[in-house]
Amino acid sequence: MFELIEAMRIEGVCAEARARVPADLPQLQDHFPGALLLPGTLLIELMAQTAGPLLEETGDAPRWAVLGLVRHASFLAPTPLPAAIELSAEVVRREPSSGVARTEATVEGEVRARAELVFSLQPRDPAWGAAIAARDARLASWLAAWEGE
Amino acid sequence: MPEPDSETLQAVVELVRETLALDAETPVAATDLLFYDHGFTSMDLLDLLFRVEERFGIKIPEGTLAALSQGNLPPAEFQGEDGVLTPRGREQLMGLLHDTPPETFPERIHRQALPRYCTVAAIARLAESRRGT
Numbered sequence: 001m002f003e004l005i006e007a008m009r010i011e012g013v014c015a016e017a018r019a020r021v022p023a024d025l026p027q028l029q030d031h032f033p034g035a036l037l038l039p040g041t042l043l044i045e046l047m048a049q050t051a052g053p054l055l056e057e058t059g060d061a062p063r064w065a066v067l068g069l070v071r072h073a074s075f076l077a078p079t080p081l082p083a084a085i086e087l088s089a090e091v092v093r094r095e096p097s098s099g100v101a102r103t104e105a106t107v108e109g110e111v112r113a114r115a116e117l118v119f120s121l122q123p124r125d126p127a128w129g130a131a132i133a134a135r136d137a138r139l140a141s142w143l144a145a146w147e148g149e
Numbered sequence: 150m151p152e153p154d155s156e157t158l159q160a161v162v163e164l165v166r167e168t169l170a171l172d173a174e175t176p177v178a179a180t181d182l183l184f185y186d187h188g189f190t191s192m193d194l195l196d197l198l199f200r201v202e203e204r205f206g207i208k209i210p211e212g213t214l215a216a217l218s219q220g221n222l223p224p225a226e227f228q229g230e231d232g233v234l235t236p237r238g239r240e241q242l243m244g245l246l247h248d249t250p251p252e253t254f255p256e257r258i259h260r261q262a263l264p265r266y267c268t269v270a271a272i273a274r275l276a277e278s279r280r281g282t
Contacts, residue, residue, distance in 0.1 A: 068192040068195065069192055069195065069196055071196075071199065095210065095211035096211055096212075097211060097261075098195060098211065118192075118195060118196075118199075120191070120192070
């Protein structure tokens with residue numbers, strides 16, 4: 001539904017990702033007519049899509065990261081569409097059942113948003129098999145795309 | 150844990166209000182149970198603990214309440230392999246959370262559910278116990 005990340009790199013407790021948001025996404029056409037802006041909530045979603053896999057990949061056991069809290073969020077400047085967005089995340093806290101990442105979204109070298117995202121880290125329930133397989137395939141393609149650049 | 154001083158307790162009351170976006174007129178008492186009286190969720194608790202950490206400059210790692218409840222009790226005497234507290238472990242938890250009405254505690258309490266039984270004052274006591282650690 002909202003898979004706009006194209007490439008990702010995870011190194012230690014940090015991740016970087018690149019997303020491209022086109023100007024012709026139907027769901028964004030009324031935000032705002034003639035002056036399309038990426039809603040801040042969707043910017044947070046992209047930051048979460050970067051931080052979630054980072055937290056999942058840095059733990060001892062396989063986990064499923066579910067966004068639970070958005071803390072200290074600031075939207076520093078609007079993001080007109082289309083936009084090429086650089087995303088970054090750093091794990092600042094890891095507990096057995098939760099994790100915190102500091103994240104930023106940058107466009108053309110200018111930070112547009114930053115937030116601290118708190119995730120619930122849940123055991124990988126076999127009932128979510130299809131979702132987990134899709135997540136694994138998506139992350140693998142993002143990592144491969146970064147390697148290929 | 151000794152009783153918290155009034156300044157710490159008042160600070161925690163304010164942080165509970167901030168966490169739930171309650172106005173100043175909404176009563177929050179020391180003996181209120183976070184989950185039962187204020188409808189806390191596990192994420193609300195995490196949010197509150199982060200605020201407490203920032204306010205007092207302390208760290209409260211996951212499992213702190215269980216560790217305090219366990220005290221010097223050997224792990225096997227505190228909880229079973231399924232994570233459910235033993236009768237002795239339950240007794241120690243009830244001693245630690247002495248201002249929680251005894252009838253609130255079910256017979257079987259899982260280690261991960263301990264924060265459900267905290268009062269506002271228990272969080273203040275927890276904050277004070279973590280100072281200097």
